[in-house]
Amino acid sequence: MFESLSGFFKDKMAPAESRTDDLNHLQVATCALLLEAAHADDDFTGEEEETIARMVGSRFGLDAEQTSELLHVADEERQKSGDLYQFARLINDSFTHPRKLAVLELLWQVVYNDGVLEAHEDALMHKMGTLLGVRHEELMALKLKVKRSGS
Numbered sequence: 001m002f003e004s005l006s007g008f009f010k011d012k013m014a015p016a017e018s019r020t021d022d023l024n025h026l027q028v029a030t031c032a033l034l035l036e037a038a039h040a041d042d043d044f045t046g047e048e049e050e051t052i053a054r055m056v057g058s059r060f061g062l063d064a065e066q067t068s069e070l071l072h073v074a075d076e077e078r079q080k081s082g083d084l085y086q087f088a089r090l091i092n093d094s095f096t097h098p099r100k101l102a103v104l105e106l107l108w109q110v111v112y113n114d115g116v117l118e119a120h121e122d123a124l125m126h127k128m129g130t131l132l133g134v135r136h137e138e139l140m141a142l143k144l145k146v147k148r149s150g151s
Contacts, residue, residue, distance in 0.1 A: 026094055027060055029087040030103055031074030037110040040121045048113050055106055088131035100132045108146040
């Protein structure tokens with residue numbers, strides 16, 4: 001299902017030919033951002049990996065094998081990418097404002113997974129908020145929501 005997605009980013013994110021392809025590309029982009037948030041503190045733990053897998057499986061309605069494959073493809077694309085702009089641009093161009101907020105909420109959950117917000121994680125989140133066109137007040141409201149929930 002996700003094997004063909006690797007070529008997606010190589011083709012400079014050319015428009016997808018079907019709604020299914022669009023959905024798959026958005027899933028890869030979302031997962032790449034989640035993985036980047038998890039790796040931001042240079043301490044990617046098994047607990048973070050499990051948390052992301054649960055989030056992704058639940059949000060996208062995938063079984064364990066599909067989730068694992070999606071995360072593998074997303075991690076490969078994340079590592080090959082020079083920056084996060086291509087992933088954020090795809091989400092920004094394709095998602096409504098409420099869905100962008102939902103992605104940012106997931107990112108805050110990943111960042112706060114270990115209970116500690118480090119400076120570079122906070123900087124990453126501010127960058128993501130800017131790239132997704134979200135107002136600072138909205139980003140901070142999501143941060144407080146996630147922090148209060150203990151995620």
